[in-house]
Amino acid sequence: MxxxxxxxxxxxxxxxxxxxxxxxxxxxxxxxxxxxxxxxxxxxxxxxxxxxxxxxxxxxxxxxxxxxxxxxxxxxxxxxxxxxxxxxxxxxxxxxxxxxxxxxxxxxxxxxxxxxxxxxxxxxxxxxxxxxxxxxxxxxxRSAKEVMGYNIQATDAPIGHIADFIVDQDTWIVPYLVIDTINWRPTSKKVLIKPDWVEKVGWRRKKLLLDLTSDQIKNSPTYDPSMPVNQECEVRLYDYYGRPYDRKKEGVQ
Structure with missing residues (x-):
């Protein structure tokens, strides 16, 4: 879940x-x-x-x-x-x-x-x-409440901030970070990012550096907080980034 x-x-x-x-x-x-x-x-x-x-x-x-x-x-x-x-x-x-x-x-x-x-x-x-x-x-x-709002730095430009975390309530593992790109877009768009794609966490600068370009993040599938993060959503995300999806290792068991 x-x-x-x-x-x-x-x-x-x-x-x-x-x-x-x-x-x-x-x-x-x-x-x-x-x-x-x-x-x-x-x-x-x-x-x-x-x-x-x-x-x-x-x-x-x-x-x-x-x-x-x-x-x-x-x-x-x-x-x-x-x-x-x-x-x-x-x-x-x-x-x-x-x-x-x-x-x-x-x-x-x-x-x-x-x-x-x-x-x-x-x-x-x-x-x-x-x-x-x-x-x-x-x-x-780190406190989740504290980290929400930390900036996100893509390989080529700043792209947004951490808006939320997705948690698996069976394992309490965090399979996804929710990124809000409103800082760099005319309208808000939320996207999901795997923690594996975080290259470095700079706590002092309150910034996460990603191994992704700003265009990759801007154009990735939109995350809708009102909809569940299910297998279909996960597969679509992995397909977009061209990464293999292993159902046993990801959020949906």
């Missing part, structure tokens, strides 16, 4: 024994292009406190009811290590968080949820995998 981050924002999160709040943001790993954490607005339950939920703890996603089920109790969430700072989140915090929830350290695996396709199937058996370096902060972990 491919859905827009903007659409998922506001989903209710329900623990095993009650509601904990609403989805307010996502922390996305730009190296593996996956949602590593869902940021929860706990509202009146834990006022003023930021809570992170790993996709490993997310069960069913109900689009009709706009709800995500969390395989944790409210006490488990409440007693988790508190997060005082914004991203980048320290590796030490992630280690403490994963040990507390008995989760694997997902940044060491390839593919990201190794050995499973779906994060919900991951368990502690891989949790003590080798960690190459303890960093003060993870430079690849």
């Amino acid at each position: 491919l859905r827009s981050v903007k659409d998922i924002r506001g989903y209710l999160l329900k623990a095993q024994d009650g509601e904990i709040g609403k989805c307010s943001d996502f922390l996305i790993d730009d190296k593996q292009w996956v949602v590593r954490y869902i940021v929860v607005d706990t509202m009146k339950w834990l006022p003023g406190r930021k809570v992170l939920i790993s996709p490993i703890s997310i069960g069913d996603a109900e689009a009709l009811n706009r709800r995500l089920d969390v395989a944790l109790t409210k006490d488990q969430i409440k007693e988790a290590p508190p997060l005082d700072a914004d991203a980048p989140i320290s590796r030490q915090y992630e280690l403490d968080y994963n040990r507390y929830h008995d989760l694997a350290n997902c940044w060491v695996g390839t593919p990201v949820w190794e050995p499973h396709v779906h994060p919900f199937l991951l368990h502690r058996s891989k949790a003590d995998s080798y960690v190459s370096k303890m960093e003060a902060g993870d430079p690849h972990l």
Whole structure:
């Protein structure tokens, strides 16, 4: 199930024994292009406190009811290590968080949820995998809300900005970025770009550099936010760029 981050924002999160709040943001790993954490607005339950939920703890996603089920109790969430700072989140915090929830350290695996396709199937058996370096902060972990609006640079010219992210709600992988070309066109046109086509991420300059020309992006198939990103849409995009489409590796399973 491919859905827009903007659409998922506001989903209710329900623990095993009650509601904990609403989805307010996502922390996305730009190296593996996956949602590593869902940021929860706990509202009146834990006022003023930021809570992170790993996709490993997310069960069913109900689009009709706009709800995500969390395989944790409210006490488990409440007693988790508190997060005082914004991203980048320290590796030490992630280690403490994963040990507390008995989760694997997902940044060491390839593919990201190794050995499973779906994060919900991951368990502690891989949790003590080798960690190459303890960093003060993870430079690849960014707020989706922060990154929306970052400029897009084609090989020959600036071409637009990031308007949204498309997320696979089964795997929480980000198969597409939504680019709005309104900055350089008389009317707004949104297009989909694969993260694989991002050559470099310049966080300080708030810019993504693509391995595509501005004309390629301008003339690519239009993305309509009111329509689902299905196999037909994906195949059309791949055909346009002349790239092979592998159904097993892309968003539609």
